[in-house]
Amino acid sequence: MTTRTEYRMRIGDMWVEAADGRRFETTNPFTGQAWASVPDAGPEDVDRAVEAATAAMTGEWGQATGFERARLMRKLADVVERDAEELAVLESTDNGKLIRETSGQARALPDWLRYFAGIADKLQGEVIPAQNPDFLIYTRHEPVGVVGAIVPWNSPLSLLMWKLAPLLAAGCALVVKPSEYTPVTALELARRAEEAGLPPGVLNVVTGQSNELGRALVAHPGVRQVAFTGSPGVGIKVAQGAAAHLARTTLELGGKSAQVVFPDADLEAAVNGIIAGIFAASGQTCVAGSRLVVHADVEEALLERLVARARTIALGDPLDPSSEMGPLANESQLKTVTGFVERAIADGARVAHGGGAPALGGLFYQPTIVTDVRPDMEIAQEEIFGPVLSVLRFRTEDEAIRIANATRYGLGAGVWTNDVRKAHRVAHQLRAGNVWINAYRMVAPNVPFGGNGHSGWGRESGIDAVREYTDTKAVWVDLAGNTRDPFRLN
CATH class of the missing domain: 3.40.605.10 (Aldehyde Dehydrogenase; Chain A, domain 1)
Structure with a gap:
């Protein structure tokens, strides 16, 4: 008992x-x-x-x-x-x-x-x-x-x-x-x-x-x-x-935060930031980096690294220090996350990894990466509050900014580039209350935190x-x- x-x-x-x-x-x-x-x-x-x-x-x-x-x-x-x-x-x-x-x-x-x-x-x-x-x-x-x-x-x-x-x-x-x-x-x-x-x-x-x-x-x-x-x-x-x-x-x-990766970025560092931004806390955070906006020249290489890392994430008991991702918080949230992914597939998106409940069952959901996502898709517009990353492609800096800003939310954003001028230029144009350059999801008591829009x-x-x-x-x-x-x- x-x-x-x-x-x-x-x-x-x-x-x-x-x-x-x-x-x-x-x-x-x-x-x-x-x-x-x-x-x-x-x-x-x-x-x-x-x-x-x-x-x-x-x-x-x-x-x-x-x-x-x-x-x-x-x-x-x-x-x-x-x-x-x-x-x-x-x-x-x-x-x-x-x-x-x-x-x-x-x-x-x-x-x-x-x-x-x-x-x-x-x-x-x-x-x-x-x-x-x-x-x-x-x-x-x-x-x-x-x-x-x-x-x-x-x-x-x-x-x-x-x-x-x-x-x-x-x-x-x-x-x-x-x-x-x-x-x-x-x-x-x-x-x-x-x-x-x-x-x-x-x-x-x-x-x-x-x-x-x-x-x-x-x-x-x-x-x-x-x-x-x-x-x-x-x-x-x-x-x-x-x-x-x-x-x-x-x-x-809420948030629908974008992580923008340019072709000159340190891809290994970007992988770490993207993984932390979307799969930490099982994606159940308002500032989750749920949209990956990646340059076409590095999309394949970055996705390969992301999928390889997602495969190794250890799901398990939250009180076990070796666990890397825990369950969703309640049954309602599990149904919500499942529904978003199923509708995205029906709308033409493709699951590169995950996309369902793992073998251990319960309230767990696999770390999921969804590709072939258009900016107007529901999965790219609505907050999921789960471990689901939507991948969107860009070719020019202006297009990257336009895609990143194409949401009613304005909480967080990440910029990954080794070009210091570009980093600041893009950060200034992103509509978000918090922007991280070559990092993500950092907070401190002396730094204001908040958003705009929805x-x-x-x-x-x-x-x-x-x-x-x-x-x-x-x-x-x-x-x-x-x-x-x-x-x-x-």
Whole structure:
């Protein structure tokens, strides 16, 4: 009989059940067995969480200086660093990602907290020269207030931290709804926030499996900003729901990122970058390099190398360090990926490698390379969120840029060339929020991350991320004391 861990939600200073007592189970994608039970919250629980966050903003947390916020953030970083491997195992168990990936992500979490802690005590305004010398004018950067966050299942802990760290630096409080597929690590992070001494209500976690829960959070009048990571379709609904009560939004949505390979590129390096860009995390990442845009002169040579490498990728238990690719996160995602490839074949594309479930079955899908893809095909236009690489051919630089930009998304892009002029020239013309030259899928806490078009708006990481969670206030001070009655002439 499988042992299940029972969790409660974190609201204010308490670990609580859902208001109506309902619970649901989260399943290990590799074993197919339920391994944890969490509360199945509803709108009433959102009310409680927003109330707790609001109380934090008007209480101890709202009065804390940037220096105090920084101290608490560094303490939380120490606790997370201590428990990084435990958090990594929990994440792999919940979403099926390789332990080698979740371990790296978990070990990086303290970097985000420490970087933004360094900003918390430096959010200074500026003095603005006045037309009238009798006035002093200056600005302040003040916290937006209560933030509602919705995070997906593919990298739940990292994507939560990308929101939490900058909003803590800004002085905001958070109510987060993790994905119903991966609720555990958000609750575990809240436990460590309590240990680190974050005041009650600063980090609240509500778990649930109904769409109603997310809608209630987005529409809550006490939520002043919504930070969402997910699909464009849901992102549009989030933006509409938040706009109904004039809450701000930051949206980190999907991608259909191109890796452009020119004939002078180092092909071995390009193979490594392309493999990492599409088959890492089983392709379940918003910035997956799912379109290979390759020059006709090197297409055959590059494909030969890619197929040879794809054949050697070891699929297996995510908790086994020797595994190189794990299962997809859930049954729905497996059906989605399978459907995309089947329709591409029917539309005239050819599978150079993969194209189905491997012998070990379960939720695994083979690393797949699809050739003879036209730019207008569904497989070249829609985000698949799986280990499927579409190959498109070009002959001129202008054609490469046109193909790479021929999508409604604008999140990431890679450029592979040894010509430094061409590298910068092409990077400047690609419509993407993140461009890597002779590399791919690199992130850092001090570098802004985000997209445009259907990839969303706003930035996570870097100083830009803190600005997303602040309001700028202008203060005018009369220094002369000679303000007169406006209705008297003398």
